[in-house]
Amino acid sequence: MTVDPGVEADQIDRLNAWREARDEAAVQGALADLRAAATEGRNIMPASIAAAKAGATTGEWSGVMRAVHGQYRGPTGVSKSVSNKTEGLDDIRAAVDAVSDSLGRRLKFLVGKPGLDGHSNGAEQIAFRARDCGMDISYEGIRLTPAEIIEAAKTEEVHVIGLSILSGSHIPLIREVMDRLRAEGMDHIPVLVGGIIPDEDAQTLLGYGVARVYTPKDFELNRIMMDIVACADPESIAAE
Structure with a gap:
């Protein structure tokens, strides 16, 4: 699969246009409320809905979640056991x-x-x-x-x-x-x-x-x- 670079550029342009048209103060306030709810262990759904209605993006929402809860990394890695397939x-x-x-x-x-x-x-x-x-x-x-x-x-x-x-x-x-x-x-x-x-x-x-x-x-x-x-x-x- 070959990805057209224009698709990424178009998505970024539309995202920037969205951010420029929204009420930034309302967005930041909603994200602050969301962070408080997550930090305090409250139900984050009402704050998440409010953030979405204010114009917060999925990336901004998940950024708050990472800031509060950290980011999961799957248990990938190289085991210490040595392979028995040593031919050649x-x-x-x-x-x-x-x-x-x-x-x-x-x-x-x-x-x-x-x-x-x-x-x-x-x-x-x-x-x-x-x-x-x-x-x-x-x-x-x-x-x-x-x-x-x-x-x-x-x-x-x-x-x-x-x-x-x-x-x-x-x-x-x-x-x-x-x-x-x-x-x-x-x-x-x-x-x-x-x-x-x-x-x-x-x-x-x-x-x-x-x-x-x-x-x-x-x-x-x-x-x-x-x-x-x-x-x-x-x-x-x-x-x-």
Whole structure:
């Protein structure tokens, strides 16, 4: 699926027009009442209806709920148990060891899912296999902003970033990730992207500077692992 960027722009324009036409003081008052009801444990339905009638948006309503109750994050992550499917891993493990020696520390691979896509199985399969190959894994989970991904990459001092997107929003999200990497002087870190990505969009992502693009037809995990090693190899980077 290819998403027309104009759809997003049109929705944003209509939202801005809605906000400009409403009574802002009434909206803020209604949201304050909603927050008070949520904080005090009262029935939030009357305050929610009042906020809607005042012109509050769904995003503003949910923002109040997050501020009061926090935000739920599903229990995604990489289990500590080691996979018993180790066929073909010896050569990859040797390659990981070799590149880690070249890097001066264990190859660090960050895996994350930007945007609102909550389907984490594919990303976790990549993280599992990379861990079983001997890489140091940083799995940042689902629903990340580009800013959070860049901050994690900086904090963890990663060598390669792997991002999974199944929502169709890969173009704007990856563009922002790459822009932020350049702004932080971190554009030497290779970025690999996987997801439901049309061929034309894959070329666009490569044009942004993405090192590899994977789609559902790229299901050979061991080949992807060797790609990660190749991207992290300082000699390979210098050759490029």
